[in-house]
Amino acid sequence: MKTSIEIDTKEVGKWVEWLATFGATKNGGVTRLLYDENWRLAQHSLLQKMNEMGLSSYFDGVGNLFGRLEGTLQEEKKILTGSHIDTVIDGGKYDGAYGIIASLVAVHYLNQHYGAPKKTIEVVSLCEEEGSRFPLAFWGSGSITGKYTKEDCKGLYDTRKNSFSHAMSSVGLQADSKPVKREDIDSFIEIHIEQGAVLEKEHKSIGIVSHIVGQRRFTVKVTGESNHAGTTPMPYRKDSILLAAECITYVINQVTEIDPQLVATVGKIEALPNVPNVIAKEVTFTLDVRHHQEEVLDYFCEKVFSYFKQKSIETGMDVEWEQWMDVQAVAMDDKLTKLAYRIVEEMDIPNRKMISGAGHDAQVFGTYCPTALLFVPSVGGISHSPKEHTDLEDLKRGILVLIELLHRLAY
Amino acid sequence: MKTSIEIDTKEVGKWVEWLATFGATKNGGVTRLLYDENWRLAQHSLLQKMNEMGLSSYFDGVGNLFGRLEGTLQEEKKILTGSHIDTVIDGGKYDGAYGIIASLVAVHYLNQHYGAPKKTIEVVSLCEEEGSRFPLAFWGSGSITGKYTKEDCKGLYDTRKNSFSHAMSSVGLQADSKPVKREDIDSFIEIHIEQGAVLEKEHKSIGIVSHIVGQRRFTVKVTGESNHAGTTPMPYRKDSILLAAECITYVINQVTEIDPQLVATVGKIEALPNVPNVIAKEVTFTLDVRHHQEEVLDYFCEKVFSYFKQKSIETGMDVEWEQWMDVQAVAMDDKLTKLAYRIVEEMDIPNRKMISGAGHDAQVFGTYCPTALLFVPSVGGISHSPKEHTDLEDLKRGILVLIELLHRLAY
Numbered sequence: 001m002k003t004s005i006e007i008d009t010k011e012v013g014k015w016v017e018w019l020a021t022f023g024a025t026k027n028g029g030v031t032r033l034l035y036d037e038n039w040r041l042a043q044h045s046l047l048q049k050m051n052e053m054g055l056s057s058y059f060d061g062v063g064n065l066f067g068r069l070e071g072t073l074q075e076e077k078k079i080l081t082g083s084h085i086d087t088v089i090d091g092g093k094y095d096g097a098y099g100i101i102a103s104l105v106a107v108h109y110l111n112q113h114y115g116a117p118k119k120t121i122e123v124v125s126l127c128e129e130e131g132s133r134f135p136l137a138f139w140g141s142g143s144i145t146g147k148y149t150k151e152d153c154k155g156l157y158d159t160r161k162n163s164f165s166h167a168m169s170s171v172g173l174q175a176d177s178k179p180v181k182r183e184d185i186d187s188f189i190e191i192h193i194e195q196g197a198v199l200e201k202e203h204k205s206i207g208i209v210s211h212i213v214g215q216r217r218f219t220v221k222v223t224g225e226s227n228h229a230g231t232t233p234m235p236y237r238k239d240s241i242l243l244a245a246e247c248i249t250y251v252i253n254q255v256t257e258i259d260p261q262l263v264a265t266v267g268k269i270e271a272l273p274n275v276p277n278v279i280a281k282e283v284t285f286t287l288d289v290r291h292h293q294e295e296v297l298d299y300f301c302e303k304v305f306s307y308f309k310q311k312s313i314e315t316g317m318d319v320e321w322e323q324w325m326d327v328q329a330v331a332m333d334d335k336l337t338k339l340a341y342r343i344v345e346e347m348d349i350p351n352r353k354m355i356s357g358a359g360h361d362a363q364v365f366g367t368y369c370p371t372a373l374l375f376v377p378s379v380g381g382i383s384h385s386p387k388e389h390t391d392l393e394d395l396k397r398g399i400l401v402l403i404e405l406l407h408r409l410a411y
Numbered sequence: 412m413k414t415s416i417e418i419d420t421k422e423v424g425k426w427v428e429w430l431a432t433f434g435a436t437k438n439g440g441v442t443r444l445l446y447d448e449n450w451r452l453a454q455h456s457l458l459q460k461m462n463e464m465g466l467s468s469y470f471d472g473v474g475n476l477f478g479r480l481e482g483t484l485q486e487e488k489k490i491l492t493g494s495h496i497d498t499v500i501d502g503g504k505y506d507g508a509y510g511i512i513a514s515l516v517a518v519h520y521l522n523q524h525y526g527a528p529k530k531t532i533e534v535v536s537l538c539e540e541e542g543s544r545f546p547l548a549f550w551g552s553g554s555i556t557g558k559y560t561k562e563d564c565k566g567l568y569d570t571r572k573n574s575f576s577h578a579m580s581s582v583g584l585q586a587d588s589k590p591v592k593r594e595d596i597d598s599f600i601e602i603h604i605e606q607g608a609v610l611e612k613e614h615k616s617i618g619i620v621s622h623i624v625g626q627r628r629f630t631v632k633v634t635g636e637s638n639h640a641g642t643t644p645m646p647y648r649k650d651s652i653l654l655a656a657e658c659i660t661y662v663i664n665q666v667t668e669i670d671p672q673l674v675a676t677v678g679k680i681e682a683l684p685n686v687p688n689v690i691a692k693e694v695t696f697t698l699d700v701r702h703h704q705e706e707v708l709d710y711f712c713e714k715v716f717s718y719f720k721q722k723s724i725e726t727g728m729d730v731e732w733e734q735w736m737d738v739q740a741v742a743m744d745d746k747l748t749k750l751a752y753r754i755v756e757e758m759d760i761p762n763r764k765m766i767s768g769a770g771h772d773a774q775v776f777g778t779y780c781p782t783a784l785l786f787v788p789s790v791g792g793i794s795h796s797p798k799e800h801t802d803l804e805d806l807k808r809g810i811l812v813l814i815e816l817l818h819r820l821a822y
Contacts, residue, residue, distance in 0.1 A: 196642025231607025357641030
């Protein structure tokens with residue numbers, strides 16, 4: 001690795017462990033949900049750290065925390081860098097948290113070594129991304145970019161029947177207290193764990209994301225006829241489990257033929273009445289399909305649905321599908337991505353360009369301002385689990401790249 | 412139809428409705444479980460009917476009810492005819508009940524028209540067949556034939572935590588009160604609804620059963636790897652739902668190629684963690700396979716399991732299976748079956764020989780004494796449901812055949 005930047009690897013590890021204390025679970029994971037007590041402690045402790053680092057820190061009206069390193073130019077636009085502070089239930093120490101830590105360490109380094117930048121940089125600890133407390137995801141980035149207003153959280157409750165507004169006020173946030181939508185963002189830089197095993201398998205330390213995939217999710221229902229497993233000869237059967245199995249086999253085996261970047265998953269399946277000696281009347285299964293090009297998704301869906309129709313005609317059974325998610329693919333900024341690639345190549349860090357198959361705050365910013373998303377490897381590809389892990393050396397490499405990138409953009 | 416026997420069709424319908432009052436459900440079905448109050452009322456009301464018909468009636472030690480029409484010859488061996496009084500939960504009016512009614516009506520007719528037979532005939536209302544209250548099936552026929560002793564019901568409880576012995580004593584039955592195993596049975600004749608749609612689809616009124624199938628049941632477990640549905644490229648996946656789907660498709664599609672009488676059913680499937688956006692780590696499914704020849708079952712199982720092994724090697728996933736049921740096929744008595752066939756042909760009733768895919772008391776008697784099993788059609792093949800139905804004319808035809816068969820055997 002070629003760079004003159006030096007940061008203390010142990011220090012990075014300490015940061016990770018420190019932030020993971022807020023909401024630490026008995027399994028070694030973290031549960032830090034939007035507006036809960038651990039969330040409040042984490043955000044306020046981060047605010048204190050920002051102040052100690054000489055950043056001017058503040059919350060916006062929904063609880064996004066910003067730490068500003070003021071630029072010398074009187075430009076209105078700010079470079080934003082960070083990630084989200086919330087976790088899934090019993091999640092890992094790195095998802096979101098690493099992006100905040102990396103941004104803080106990077107900005108602190110820049111400030112210490114180069115002083116004030118030309119362009120203002122703000123570190124952001126976004127209040128929410130996961131959607132793990134309320135049925136609403138990307139609340140932090142969505143509020144900053146104006147995708148969400150406070151209207152969108154009205155009538156939402158968590159599983160303990162706490163209303164969204166009650167949860168907000170319990171951490172001292174008042175509806176309409178401060179403006180949330182920002183018009184002064186120049187660009188957004190996020191660094192995040194991969195949550196997949198591609199970098200690890202290919203022995204790369206940095207992933208440079210060109211696109212975040214579009215996602216479509218469906219529920220498919222196959223309706224046959226319930227019948228006695230012993231007294232119904234095979235030709236008389238309308239066996240919904242068999243037809244579902246044929247559909248699943250077809251769907252998944254299509255994927256690799258269509259495009260190597262395409263992924264499709266049937267993760268959930270349920271049969272009725274689900275009894276060993278009764279032919280199942282009904283099977284429902286989910287289909288999750290992702291790619292960064294809408295036309296590939298269109299082609300896949302067309303092919304799959306025409307197979308469903310054909311099988312429905314052949315078997316006399318119903319195959320119905322309902323779409324319940326449609327997230328458009330988002331491209332990262334070409335200039336920022338190229339700059340990141342140049343930096344990583346100059347630093348001689350093993351890297352690859354990649355598509356993000358998971359959703360990130362960067363996808364919300366991506367349609368709003370020039371955005372870059374960088375990945376560091378996830379050991380075993382494991383995420384959303386206490387077992388989530390990234391080697392310290394990789395965490396450090398990510399920060400070095402971020403420092404260099406912010407330096408070139410802001411100084 | 413050619414016969415001089417005349418029975419009142421309406422009377423048959425009344426019998427069905429009368430017996431269905433004991434345990435009638437709000438859905439129009441029947442719930443009459445071993446030793447429950449409805450069971451007790453039904454058996455005691457049947458005993459009264461038997462007495463009114465001039466049969467000498469009695470219970471054995473487990474609650475099987477017998478109504479004896481004494482023969483004139485001093486032979487020890489008795490012809491037994493009947494079926495079971497218990498039902499599944501919210502079952503139909505015909506399953507079991509029809510066999511008891513048909514036997515009573517037939518024996519009453521014979522007694523009225525021909526007086527005492529040479530051989531003693533006993534109508535039996537078997538106490539239990541379904542296994543729907545306690546985890547034990549064929550308790551009635553199993554006790555008579557010595558397959559079960561009272562040891563076998565020790566330690567059994569129903570879902571309400573009532574012990575088997577407490578349930579017995581609540582209907583006045585005492586352990587070891589009366590001998591149960593019989594050594595004096597000449598033959599057993601059962602008439603039952605088909606519980607399938609073969610007779611109906613082929614416009615037949617009587618099925619003459621040559622064999623009751625053997626049944627093997629397995630649980631198959633496919634173990635892959637749980638992973639993120641977005642960040643895991645297709646080649647890195649160990650998708651247990653996909654492999655399970657391929658196995659199910661293969662298994663079921665093999666069946667018709669192997670033998671037209673073979674049936675196999677995957678009725679139950681469960682995935683873990685069963686979440687739309689997570690590749691499933693584990694899928695379990697059941698496999699129920701039935702045929703009347705052990706060698707066909709052997710061949711099928713060998714083929715299927717070698718496919719599982721091959722796929723396990725190909726994919727690097729585990730496919731394991733565990734057998735939890737192995738019921739041997741039972742042949743009905745050749746002479747009795749031929750006699751029944753001659754009678755049905757002489758009567759000019761549309762009929763077919765068939766294999767029973769469901770279990771019946773006749774299979775327990777079949778390895779113990781010469782046994783015959785006759786079927787009448789089930790409308791729509793529906794059984795174990797309040798919608799269970801057989802047309803009155805078919806119920807009547809079954810009784811006419813039974814009368815003729817008992818006449819030839821006993822007079």
